[in-house]
Amino acid sequence: MKKRILKVFQDKGILVDPDAIDELTGAKDAMKCVDAILSDPERPLVVTKADVQHYLTCQPVKTRAKPRPKVAPEPKTALPTSEEKPAEIRILKDITGDSTCVGNVIDFAKLFNDRFQTLKKILARRRELAGMMSIDRARKIRKDVRFVGIVNDSRTTKNGHTMLDVEDEDDRIQVLIMKGSKKGMDAFIKDEVLGIVGSFSKDGELVVAKEVIRPEVPMNNAMAPNGSNAIVAFVSDVHVGSSEFLPDAWNRFVTWLNKDTLAKGIAYIVMPGDLVDGIGIYPGQEDELSIEDVYEQYQEFARLVTAIPQRIKIVMMPGNHDAVRLAEPQPALPKEVSSMFDTRVTFVGNPCYMEIEGRTILAYHGRSMDDFAGNIPNMSQMRPGEIMREMLRRRHLAPIYGDRTALAPEQKDYLVIDRVPDIFVTGHVHRCTVGEYRGVKIINASAWQGQTEYQRMRNQVPEPARVPMVDLGTGDTWVEDFSSS
Numbered sequence: 328m329k330k331r332i333l334k335v336f337q338d339k340g341i342l343v344d345p346d347a348i349d350e351l352t353g354a355k356d357a358m359k360c361v362d363a364i365l366s367d368p369e370r371p372l373v374v375t376k377a378d379v380q381h382y383l384t385c386q387p388v389k390t391r392a393k394p395r396p397k398v399a400p401e402p403k404t405a406l407p408t409s410e411e412k413p414a415e416i417r418i419l420k421d422i423t424g425d426s427t428c429v430g431n432v433i434d435f436a437k438l439f440n441d442r443f444q445t446l447k448k449i450l451a452r453r454r455e456l457a458g459m460m461s462i463d464r465a466r467k468i469r470k471d472v473r474f475v476g477i478v479n480d481s482r483t484t485k486n487g488h489t490m491l492d493v494e495d496e497d498d499r500i501q502v503l504i505m506k507g508s509k510k511g512m513d514a515f516i517k518d519e520v521l522g523i524v525g526s527f528s529k530d531g532e533l534v535v536a537k538e539v540i541r542p543e544v545p546m547n548n549a550m551a552p553n554g555s556n557a558i559v560a561f562v563s564d565v566h567v568g569s570s571e572f573l574p575d576a577w578n579r580f581v582t583w584l585n586k587d588t589l590a591k592g593i594a595y596i597v598m599p600g601d602l603v604d605g606i607g608i609y610p611g612q613e614d615e616l617s618i619e620d621v622y623e624q625y626q627e628f629a630r631l632v633t634a635i636p637q638r639i640k641i642v643m644m645p646g647n648h649d650a651v652r653l654a655e656p657q658p659a660l661p662k663e664v665s666s667m668f669d670t671r672v673t674f675v676g677n678p679c680y681m682e683i684e685g686r687t688i689l690a691y692h693g694r695s696m697d698d699f700a701g702n703i704p705n706m707s708q709m710r711p712g713e714i715m716r717e718m719l720r721r722r723h724l725a726p727i728y729g730d731r732t733a734l735a736p737e738q739k740d741y742l743v744i745d746r747v748p749d750i751f752v753t754g755h756v757h758r759c760t761v762g763e764y765r766g767v768k769i770i771n772a773s774a775w776q777g778q779t780e781y782q783r784m785r786n787q788v789p790e791p792a793r794v795p796m797v798d799l800g801t802g803d804t805w806v807e808d809f810s811s812s
Contacts, residue, residue, distance in 0.1 A: 328352050335361055336374070342621075342650070346376040354383055415557075416595070416640060416673055419680035419687070422656035422741050434736035439477065439518070439728075442740040443495070446520035446722055447475045449542045449745075456522045456540055462498040465534070469527050472534065476500070476523060481515040490533075491515060493523065501533035510539040514703040518726045542722035544747045548766030550802030555684040557594035560807075561795045563692075563754030563772035566648065567631065568624030569604035570617045571777040576792035579809040581634045593796070595683055596639055599754040599772060600646025600692030602628055602660075608648050609781050621650055622663075629667040641672045644679055646692035646754060654735035655694065655725060655742060678724055678742065684799045689748035693755030693771070695725035695732040702727060708756040708787060711771040715751060716764045719744065750797055757782075757789035761804045768804055770795045 329352045336343045341364075351357050360382045364374060428434050450456055456473050465472035476493030484490055489504040502523055504510050515521075522540030527533070562580075566572055584590045603624035604616060618624045632641065645651045645660055652658070659665070659674040675681065678691035699714045700706045706714055718724055724742040725732045734742075750768040757774035773793040782789065792810040797803070 328357060332357065332361060335365070341365075341374060341652075343374045344376060347374050347379045350376045350379045350383075354379075356383070415684055416642065417682040418673075418675060419682055419746075420741065421659070421676045421679045422737065423659040423674075423676040426658060426735070427738050428736045430736055434738065437738040438734070438736045438740055440496070441738065442518075442723070442743055443475075443477050443520055445740065445743050445745055446542050449722060450475050450520070450522040450540060453522060453540055455524055455538055459522070462493075462495050462500050466498070466500070466527075466531070469531060471524075471526050473522070473524050475520065476502075477520050478515055478517055480517065489515065491521075493521065502536050503528075503533050504536045504539065510536065513539070516699075516702045516721075516727055518728050519721045519723065520726075541720050544719045544722070544744075544765050544767060546765050548747055548749070550686065550749050550766070550768070552801055553685045553799070555686075555798075555800040556592065557684050557799045558592040559595040559597060559683060559686075559688075559750075559797050559799055560593050561597050561599070561752050561770050561772035561797075562775075563599045563752075564601040564646070564757055564774035564776060565598070565628065565631075566601055566604045566774065566776035567628040568616055568618035568621075569776050569779070570615050571779050572604070572617065573775050573777060573792055576809045577631065577775055580792070580794060580807075581631075583807070583809065584636055584639070585634075592798075593639055595642070596635070597642045597681075597688065597690055597752060597772075598644065599690045599752055600644050600677055601648040601754060601774075602643060602645070603648060603650075604776075605648035605650065611780065615779055615781075625650070625664050625667055632668060632672070637671065639671070642675060642679075642681065642690070643668075643672055644675045644677045644690055644692065646677065647694050652735070654733040656735060656737065657692075676741075680746065680748070686749045686797075686799050687746065688750045688752065689744065690752050691724050693753035695727070696753070696756055698725065698727045698730040698732050701730065709758060710760075711753060711756050711758050712760040712762045712769050715753060715760075715769045715771070719751065719764055719767060749802075752795075757787070757791065759790045759793035759795065759806060761795050761806055768797060768802070770797070770804070 329348060332348060332351050351360060354360060363382045459473040459475060462474050465474050476495050479492040479494055482490050487506040491502040493500055493502050523534060523536055524538040525534040525536040528535055606621050618627060645657045647653060650664060651660060657677040659676050665674045681688050696708050696711060696714045699717055700708050722744040728734055748767060752770040752772055754772050758771050759773040760771035762769040772795055774789050774791045776791060778789055794807045796805050
């Protein structure tokens with residue numbers, strides 16, 4: 328029973344005190360109590376023994392074990408929702424408040440069906456796929472065919488050709504891509520959606536591909552001037568609580584924000600995840616923590632944020648080190664954390680589409696970069712710009728199921744890039760990248776943590792204390808470096 332209860336909470340990303348687990352294990356209606364906790368939108372960030380006792384007696388949880396006193400002052404007014412925020416920031420798509428997953432097989436089927444249908448509609452606009460049909464109908468025609476499918480598997484034959492196992496809603500088929508062709512030199516990954524143009528082999532057992540079409544972002548998405556005078560800065564992977572956090576570099580950044588003439592144009596800061604270092608994230612992490620309590624890590628981060636000029640509006644999202652469920656899409660940080668910050672901070676989920684002064688920004692922490700690097704030859708987390716281009720080509724942030732990035736079985740796939748952003752920003756790999764792909768600004772937003780022992784063992788070299796900037800009016804991009812005085 329104890330292992331079952333632990334697994335349920337682990338799958339939902341809920342932290343539970345050991346005494347609470349013991350209390351639940353000995354209870355008569357343990358699973359009913361677990362269900363009550365899971366269904367309570369106001370449940371605490373960490374479920375304690377006192378919480379369990381209240382749920383077991385079916386009483387409202389009037390008093391809960393509270394975290395240690397907060398360093399940052401409590402806000403005088405409740406945190407506004409995205410709808411109550413000033414019009415300059417508008418949330419376009421975010422899982423927060425809309426999660427419906429239970430975790431059964433039906434949910435996974437709905438997730439992949441939504442992905443397939445959404446990307447199929449995008450591919451249907453491509454002239455190369457005019458007249459596309461289902462795989463089942465293509466089998467009956469046995470001539471030149473066009474269809475869309477999702478990749479089950481990809482392998483290299485003994486002759487060096489690529490063989491894809493592709494399926495749609497009703498059927499599946501093998502697709503052969505000849506070596507030496509342009510597409511034959513490309514890499515294919517599980518669960519991506521492709522358009523296939525080709526013809527059947529003589530025995531009708533497979534399709535020989537003439538063209539392989541990806542959803543891709545269209546050409547010419549360059550940001551036309553829009554009259555905005557605002558600058559947005561991107562600050563990722565602060566990792567407060569780590570012994571490798573860089574306070575001197577952070578203080579140089581904050582001083583610059585308060586005193587430099589150029590900084591007066593900064594109206595927004597977007598923070599794409601890993602705000603704190605968290606606890607229990609990787610082996611041996613406890614030896615590299617300066618703050619061992621996750622609440623205190625957020626309290627210290629809230630204190631640091633108060634030094635940022637009040638004129639600057641801030642958007643914060645979680646990453647894989649933050650105190651939300653690990654499975655993506657991740658909801659915004661819970662009230663126990665968000666209440667530590669003042670009302671100029673907007674909390675969003677991961678990923679999130681937002682609009683700031685007429686510019687569409689897609690923010691994603693970037694956990695799946697590990698999967699892209701592990702499944703596409705010559706890809707590396709040290710070159711995040713290349714991985715982000717692959718995401719845009721596939722119109723998906725984390726296509727691979729069952730690898731390092733946990734995916735929540737929502738009925739809608741929030742990781743599909745269903746609209747083309749002006750700016751695409753990530754974090755996670757602690758590198759600083761500013762580039763462009765088909766007019767989309769690509770940014771990896773550095774970090775504020777030095778190299779950890781875990782990174783050192785994996786030969787991962789960070790580029791910390793850099794801040795990419797975008798002028799929302801002109802689209803100009805540049806980087807401010809605070810890594811040295």
